[in-house]
Amino acid sequence: MHEVSIMAEIFDIISDTVEKHKLKKVNKVALQIGEFTCVEEGSLRFAFESFSKDTESEGAELVIHRVKATAKCERCEQIFKIAFTNKICPNCGIFSNNIVSGYELSLNEIEGDQYETNFS
């Protein structure tokens, strides 16, 4: 049920944006999700569909960008890809717990159509 509460928060932001920019329709919502985040993409898409039903976001495309997990080596300062089980710098062979990315979960982009304003 984790994904549902995430989507509830995302829809709070979407409805604020819809109101602020007077969107009549949301076409695209893009999320950025780190690969270490325990979020299941299928559940997220399912939650998106239920939340968007009968709203401006119904039928919108949900784009999910997966962010690779990386860490920065404390010795050589190289940023390298890591796995849960392997956080060793490929240069120096030392362990790094200095995680740079992989835990993000953010709303990147909302695209929509605005109401046409007719001043004539």
Ligand SMILES: [Zn+2]
């Ligand atoms: Zn290193």
